Amino acid sequence: MIIASQKRKENIAEYILYMWQVEDMIRANGLDIERITTNIIDRYPGLDEARRREMREWYESLIDMMRREDVAEKGHLQMNRNVLANLVALHQALLADPRFPEYTALFYKTLPYIVELRSKSGDAPAGEIETCFNALYGMLMLRLTHKEVTKETSEAVAAISAFIAALARNFHLDEADKLFPPKD
Numbered sequence: 001m002i003i004a005s006q007k008r009k010e011n012i013a014e015y016i017l018y019m020w021q022v023e024d025m026i027r028a029n030g031l032d033i034e035r036i037t038t039n040i041i042d043r044y045p046g047l048d049e050a051r052r053r054e055m056r057e058w059y060e061s062l063i064d065m066m067r068r069e070d071v072a073e074k075g076h077l078q079m080n081r082n083v084l085a086n087l088v089a090l091h092q093a094l095l096a097d098p099r100f101p102e103y104t105a106l107f108y109k110t111l112p113y114i115v116e117l118r119s120k121s122g123d124a125p126a127g128e129i130e131t132c133f134n135a136l137y138g139m140l141m142l143r144l145t146h147k148e149v150t151k152e153t154s155e156a157v158a159a160i161s162a163f164i165a166a167l168a169r170n171f172h173l174d175e176a177d178k179l180f181p182p183k184d
Contacts, residue, residue: 002051012083013136013168019080020137022062023071031063031072088129090171093180103166110163113156129167132160 004022007015029035033056041047041055065079066072076084094100095107110132117135118125126134139157142149149157173179 010172011168012087012171013133013164016080016083016087016133017137017140020076020133021140023066023076023080026059026063026066027073031066033060033063036063084130084133087167087171088127090174091129091167094167094170097180100170103170106163106166110159113159117156129164132164135160136164 004015004018007018025040026036029039036059037056041052041059044051044055047055062077065077069075069078071077091107094103111128113135114128114131117131118128121131121134125131135157139149139153170179
């Protein structure tokens with residue numbers, strides 16, 4: 001919870017990837033708070049009882065949301081989908097605004113990788129931004145499981161990572177009302 005709120009403030013892309021990982025950890029523990037306590041919460045060093053209780057309550061609320069939103073087996077919580085939707089809206093605004101040629105150029109440099117990934121995603125391909133996050137999350141999982149990554153995959157993920165980093169920077173500027181200054 002503390003990590004999530006810090007990531008949310010500092011880097012929205014890392015926040016999404018972290019929250020997707022939390023969803024998967026909850027699933028891996030069968031949406032069972034006792035297993036989560038043993039396998040996740042108890043492994044945090046130096047937690048006092050108040051922090052442990054706070055973390056447990058946070059995980060319990062996520063478990064409840066996952067059940068209510070019918071994402072216990074797959075998919076993402078609505079709060080995470082909302083953040084992604086905000087990023088998509090910002091992405092579209094940036095592409096439509098001639099004041100952001102560097103962003104647009106970075107997107108078009110990345111687009112061939114996105115198109116290729118979407119073509120491999122089956123019957124219901126995700127949107128461009130979600131496809132990027134799926135690629136970054138997939139790379140994270142490959143690294144965590146010490147799987148080999150091809151040169152082509154590394155190149156694609158590097159381009160996607162640079163693009164998503166630019167989108168995340170713009171997101172935080174937008175939140176601070178520094179991206180689209182108000183007109184006088």
